[in-house]
Amino acid sequence: MLTDTHAHLCSASLAGEIDAVLARAAAAGVSRIVTIGCDVESSQRGLALAERYPQVWATVGLHPTYVTEEPAADWLESLQQMARHPKCVAIGEIGLDFYHPEPEGWNWEDYVARQQTCFEAQLALAAAYGKNVIVHQRDRSGTACWEALKTVIAPWQGKLRAVFHCWLHPWQEAAAVIGQGHLISFTGIATYKNAPEVAACAAAAAPGSFMLETDSPYLAPVPHRGKRNEPAFVRATADWIATQRGITTHALAAMTNATADSFFGWAGPNQGNHSWMPDEPCRQFPSSTSLPSPSLPCLTSPPVLMKSAGASPLRPNVQEGLQRRWNCSPSARLFRRS
16 A cells, blocks of 8 residues: 655645545555645644544645745744644645745845745754654755755754655755655656656665655646646556566555655654644644643744835736736635645
C-alpha cells in the first residue's frame, strides 16, 4: 500500500468529492494521505478531514505565498495549538518562494523578509513540538531562493528534519541535503520527459531518503498529465520510479512507507501520545491559557501584517493573473499553486 505524503485535499477543485477521491485512492492501493495546510483556515479544515477519515493525516502551516494574506493576527498561536492535535504529523507547507511577484502594496525586499520571518518562526515551532517540516521552495530563475532557504534551515540541523517537497534540483543538491538527514520527495514531475534531473534523482536516491507525493490537484503524472491530480495518481509515479530503479512497485511502496513512518512519527513510541484532543471539531480551539506549551521565546510576538509604504502596485494584468492563480475570495481561502 502506498502513501501520498503531500496532497491538498482542501483545494476547491476537490470540493464535494472527497469521498469519491478517497475511494479511488484506496482502489489504487493508496492507504494513507497527508493533507497539507497553507494557512490557518486550510490547516483547520485539513485537521477536520483527518478527524473524519482514518486514512487522512494533516500538517499545519503558513505557506510563503500566503504570508501577506493570512487575516488572523494570532496565526502563529493558532498553529501552535493545532500542532498538538493527534493527527497533525508535521509543520508545513512552509519555506520561501521567489517565483511569484510581490503582492500589491509590497516591495520585493519586504516581501522576502516577511517570508523569511514566518519561515523561521515555524521552524522554531516545529522544533519545540518535535515535528518535522514540509518545505516549499521555488525560484523563477537561477537558484537564489534555494540558496537562501538552505541558509535559513542550516541552523536547525539536528533539531528537526525537513522534506523538500516537489524535488526539482540535480543530484548533487539532493545528495547534500540527504547527507544532512533531510528527505526529498517526488511528484509526477519525475515522469515527465523534460525533467531528466528529477528522474535521475528518483533512480539514484537511497532507500530511506525519499518519499512519494502527488501535490494534488497539481502536477499529475504521466499518463494523467494535464488532468486534475488526485491521491490515486501517486500509483503512476510509483510505478514509473520502481521501473527506473529495477524493482517492483510493491518493494518501492514498502521502502517509501517505512520512510514516511519514520518522518511522520507513525512508527515511533509516542504515536498517539498527545495531551490534547479537541472535544469539538477542530475549527474551534481552547484558549492558549488552558494549554501547557513549551518555551517558544521567538514566537511570543508574531509579526504584525503590514504593507510597505510607497510600494508600487502591480500592473493590472499581473494582478489579474495572481487572482486567477489564487482562485480565492477572502471567505473562500482556496489554494494557489504550491
